[in-house]
Amino acid sequence: MNWNDLGKQVIGLGAPLLGTALGGPLGGAAGQILAGVLGVSSPSPAAVSAALPGAEPARMAEAEARWIEAIRSEAETQRAAITETQATMRAEIAASDAVQRWWRPLYAFELTFECAAIWAVLMQKFWTGDVATINAMINATALFIAYWGFRFGVLGVYISGRTREKVCAATGQDAPGALEKLVKAVVKKK
Numbered sequence: 001m002n003w004n005d006l007g008k009q010v011i012g013l014g015a016p017l018l019g020t021a022l023g024g025p026l027g028g029a030a031g032q033i034l035a036g037v038l039g040v041s042s043p044s045p046a047a048v049s050a051a052l053p054g055a056e057p058a059r060m061a062e063a064e065a066r067w068i069e070a071i072r073s074e075a076e077t078q079r080a081a082i083t084e085t086q087a088t089m090r091a092e093i094a095a096s097d098a099v100q101r102w103w104r105p106l107y108a109f110e111l112t113f114e115c116a117a118i119w120a121v122l123m124q125k126f127w128t129g130d131v132a133t134i135n136a137m138i139n140a141t142a143l144f145i146a147y148w149g150f151r152f153g154v155l156g157v158y159i160s161g162r163t164r165e166k167v168c169a170a171t172g173q174d175a176p177g178a179l180e181k182l183v184k185a186v187v188k189k190k
Contacts, residue, residue: 003027015064037063
């Protein structure tokens with residue numbers, strides 16, 4: 001038996017939000033609240049299931065209220081965290097510190113220059129026929145792939161983050177990420 005098995009029964013006893021939560025990813029947390037309100041010695045689905053038939057409506061209303069308060073508290077915590085993050089982003093954008101504003105563009109220029117320099121060295125070695133250097137560079141291919149994969153990954157995160165910063169500065173709200181857009185698109189189609 002798991003918490004999902006109790007969902008319909010709890011809904012039928014007058015706690016629809018708590019019952020719905022039991023069937024979802026927060027089922028364990030909802031079950032802990034329900035077990036605590038019912039006074040069950042072991043907060044397990046089987047023990048709660050045994051106590052549910054004799055549960056008073058007032059107890060079920062109390063469990064529902066505690067669940068609502070737990071969700072409200074979590075939502076408020078998340079809202080505060082998001083508000084703080086956005087305030088920090090706006091403060092960083094408005095900062096007059098040159099390092100804060102220029103480190104990422106300089107990183108991008110340096111990485112571009114680095115790739116061009118390696119390419120120029122390789123082309124010069126092909127032109128002069130320096131086989132030893134060409135072989136050394138070919139043997140270092142795995143290192144170059146790992147190194148540049150990381151460097152370009154950081155650059156990609158920068159580009160994405162900078163776009164979000166600009167949208168946040170313009171709208172005062174954080175822009176949705178790629179994953180959030182995907183979730184919204186999937187939910188919208190249903």
